[in-house]
Amino acid sequence: MEGWTVTVDRRITKKEKPNTEQLEFGRIFTDHMFIMDYMEPLGWHDARIVPYQQLTIDPSAMTFHYGQSVFEGMKAYHTDEGEIQLFRPEKNLERLNHSNDRLCIPQIDEEFVLNAIKQLVYLDKDWIPKADGTSLYIRPFIISTEPFIGVAPSHQYKLIVILSPVGSYYKEGINPVKIAVENHYVRAVKGGTGEAKTGGNYAASLKAQEKCTQNGFSQVLWLDGVEKKYIEEVGSMNVFFKINGEVVTPALNGSILEGITRNSVIQLLNHWNIPVTERKVSMEELYEAYVDGKLEEAFGSGTAAVLSPIGQLSWGDKDLFINNGKTGEVSKALYDTLTGIQYGRKTDPFNWVEKVKEVSAIKN
Amino acid sequence: MEGWTVTVDRRITKKEKPNTEQLEFGRIFTDHMFIMDYMEPLGWHDARIVPYQQLTIDPSAMTFHYGQSVFEGMKAYHTDEGEIQLFRPEKNLERLNHSNDRLCIPQIDEEFVLNAIKQLVYLDKDWIPKADGTSLYIRPFIISTEPFIGVAPSHQYKLIVILSPVGSYYKEGINPVKIAVENHYVRAVKGGTGEAKTGGNYAASLKAQEKCTQNGFSQVLWLDGVEKKYIEEVGSMNVFFKINGEVVTPALNGSILEGITRNSVIQLLNHWNIPVTERKVSMEELYEAYVDGKLEEAFGSGTAAVLSPIGQLSWGDKDLFINNGKTGEVSKALYDTLTGIQYGRKTDPFNWVEKVKEVSAIKN
Ligand SMILES: Cc1ncc(COP(=O)(O)O)c(C=O)c1O
Ligand SMILES: Cc1ncc(COP(=O)(O)O)c(C=O)c1O
Secondary structure, three states: OOOOOOEEOOOOOOOOOOOHHHOOOOOOOOOEEEEEEEEOOOEEEEEEEEEOOOEEEOOOEOHHHHOOEEEOOEEEEEOOOOOEEEEOHHHHHHHHHHHHHHOOOOOOOHHHHHHHHHHHHHHOHHHOOOOOOOEEEEEEEEEEOOEOOOOOOOOEEEEEEEEEEEOOOOOOOOOOEEEEEOOOOOOOOOOOOOOOOOHHHHHHHHHHHHHHHHOOOOEEEEEOOOOOOEEEEEOOEEEEEEEOOEEEEEOOOOOOOOOHHHHHHHHHHHHOOOOEEEEOOEHHHHHHHHHOOOEEEEEEEEOOOEEEEEEEEEEOOEEEEOHHHOOOHHHHHHHHHHHHHHOOOOOOOOOOEEEOOHHHOOOO | OOOOOOEEOOOOOOOOOOOHHHOOOOOOOOOEEEEEEEEOOOEEEEEEEEEOOOEEEOOOEOHHHHOOEEEOOEEEEEOOOOOEEEEOHHHHHHHHHHHHHHOOOOOOOHHHHHHHHHHHHHHOHHHOOOOOOOEEEEEEEEEEOOEOOOOOOOOEEEEEEEEEEEOOOOOOOOOOEEEEEOOOOOOOOOOOOOOOOOHHHHHHHHHHHHHHHHOOOOEEEEEOOOOOOEEEEEOOEEEEEEEOOEEEEEOOOOOOOOOHHHHHHHHHHHHOOOOEEEEOOEHHHHHHHHHOOOEEEEEEEEOOOEEEEEEEEEEOOEEEEOHHHOOOHHHHHHHHHHHHHHOOOOOOOOOOEEEOOHHHOOOO
16 A cells, blocks of 8 residues: 555534543544545555544445454543553554454555554544543444345445544542353354454343343453353453462463453563463362462453453352452552553553654645 | 334336346345334334435444344245245244344334335335246345444344345256365354344354355355354255255254244155254264265255255365265255245145235335
8 A cells, every 4th residue: 555645634613522521432423534445456445534424335235234344442542741642553453454354354554554543543633532541542443335235255345443532431440340250141252253353242242241230240251152161251351360479361262352451461460570371261260269269369451441350250159259359459550550651651661652643644 | 013104205216127137146126125213212113115225324333343233034926926925924023033132132023024024025016026036035134323332232223124136046957066064163152143143143154155165165064163063054054964864954052043944844844744853963973874875965945045955065084975966855845845835836835925915015
C-alpha cells in the first residue's frame, strides 16, 4: 500500500461532547470514522476518514448471515502533559491479521491502518476525555459485504474504525469481583475460532453471561471445551492466579485469545523477577491450592479494565474466597504500573507507548 | 401478536426477472422483503413488507461486532398445477426460536411470522421459477441493531425475510461428491452454538472448506470437537450412512444442527420399514464397515441439495469409495420421494406440505 493516502472529509458541524462524569462504555461515538473497502482485484482501497455516519448495506450482505467478521479493541490516553498515547497498538493490528487469517478475510497492511487510526484519533483528539481513568476506545472491525447468501468467504469487505470516549472502569477504585465457573456452556474449543477476535465467540458467550448475572456474579470463568477441566479465560479477559508465590496463567492452546494485556503482564512479572508460568491450570488444582491456603491472588487482564481482581470464585457448590476479597499486592502493582505507563505517569521500559502527533495526520 | 397486520408497500417498477437457466444460488433477490423491528418495551413491532432495499445501520450496531444473529433457510416450490408449496415451514420457525433462545434473542410469534412469509411469497410469486428442480429460497434472519459496543444481549433487533430464486442444485442429475474428513478444524462443540443456526458456526467452517476445496474435495466431514472421533455433519448438511442394511445418522448431541430434511428422512425410512438409528458413529466404525464391505451408502441431507450422495470419503491417508461412486438405492428413493412431495408430484402422507394461497395475503 505504498504511497497510499487517506482522504479526509471533515464534519462541518461538530457533535456535542458528552459530560466526562457520565461516560458509559461504548454508547457515544466521535465526529469521524475511518473506512476502507476491499474488492477483487483492487484489494483494499479507497481509504477515507469521513463524518461518523450510518452504513448502507444490502440485506443479503454476508456479514448478516455467516458471521464472517473480526474486530479489535484498543485505547488512546491523554497524558497530564497533554500528549496522546497508544499502548502497543501494533500488537492489535498484528492480532487483527491473525484473526483475518482464521476467518478467511484478506490481510491488511498493518502499518498503513495503524497510521490511519492515528490520523483519525488526532483529528478527533478533543474527544479524548481527560479525567482520571478515562480514555478513547478505538474499535477497528472488518465486515463481509458481498451481497451473496452462499456459505463461502466473501469477495467484498469493509474495514471501519470508530472511536468512543469511555469513562473510568473503576468508578470507586479497583474492586474485586465475584466470578462463577461455567460448567455447561463453552466459549471456544481447539480447532474452533477462540484464538481469533471474531463475533461468534462473543455471541456464544451471551447465554452463560446472562445466567451468571442472574445469579449475582459479574463474569464467567470459562473452562476448556474438551474436558471442561482446564481454565481458559474470565469473561472477555485472560486470567492469572498467584499460587504459592508463583503466578500462573493458562498457556495459549488454540482456544484462548492472546491478550495484549496478558503479554504485558507476563513481561512485567519477568522484569520484576516474580516467577510466572504459562501452563495448563485445572479447577481441581486451583481448588486444592485454595484449600491448602496457597491461592494468594487471582485477576483477569484486558484492555477495558486493564486488571480486574477476582475476590470470589464459585465452582458448583464450592466457593473460593481469594485474599479476603481484597486486591492483592501483585495485582495492585501490575494495575498501577500498566495504567502508569498508559497515562505517561511512569517510565516505559519496554517502549510500549506510541505517541499520536500531528505529523501522522494528513493536513488538508 | 393477535390482531397484528403486515403493512404492504408495493414496489411500483418491478425488477427484471432472471433467466431460469442461468440461476445461481443466492445472488438475485425479489421485488420485496419483510421487516419487523424489536425494541423494548414495544417488543416485536412494525411488521411490514417493503420493496427490497438497502439497510441503513449504525456502524456500532452490535451485529457487526458480536455476532448475535440467527437465520433460517427454506424454499417455496411451484407445482405442475401452478400451486405454491412450502415444505414443513413451521419447523423452520420453531428452529428459529430455538436458535433465538441460545443467542439471547427475544422469541418471535412463529405463526405470525410464517403468515408474513406466506404473504411475501405470494406477493412475489412470479419470481418462483418453474423449471425442474428450481425453487424460491426463503431466508429469514435476525440481526442485533442496538448501537452499543458492549458485550451483552442487544435491546434492539430486526427480523428480515428476503427471497432468492434458485436454480436446480443438480444441473446434470444427482451426482455423488468427494468429501474430506476434517481432522484439525472444528465446526462446533457441545456447550457451544452448534445446535443453533447462527453466523459464527458458518464463519468457523470457512477455513476448513477453503482447505478441502483446494485439495479437490467438495465438502468437509466434521468430527466432534471433543474427541475428534465421532461424525457430526457434512458441510452444511446432516449425514447418513447405510451400513449392512441399516441406516445410521449421528444422534443430536448438542453440537449438531437438527435438520428438517434429516427429520424427514428418518420419518420416511420408518414409514418404509427400513431400519434407521440415531446414535454415535465413529470414523473408526465407518472405516471398519467399509473394509468389511458393509458400508453401502452415504449421503448428506439439507434444504439446498435435499440429498447429496457421498461417493468418496477421504480420511487421512485412507480413502473410502462408496457404492462405486454411484447414487445408492435408498438415497435415490429418498431424493425422489422428498422432491416428489415438495413439487406436489407425489402424495404427502405426513402432511408436510403447506400451500401458499391468496387468502393468506393482505389485499391492499
Ligand atoms: C475473549 C477475550 N480474551 C481476552 C481479552 C484481552 O485481550 P487484550 O488484553 O488484548 O485486551 C479480550 C479482549 O479484550 C477478549 O475479548
Ligand atoms: C450446519 C447445518 N446442518 C444441517 C443443515 C440441514 O438442515 P435442513 O435440513 O433443515 O436444511 C443445515 C441447513 O441447511 C445446516 O446449516
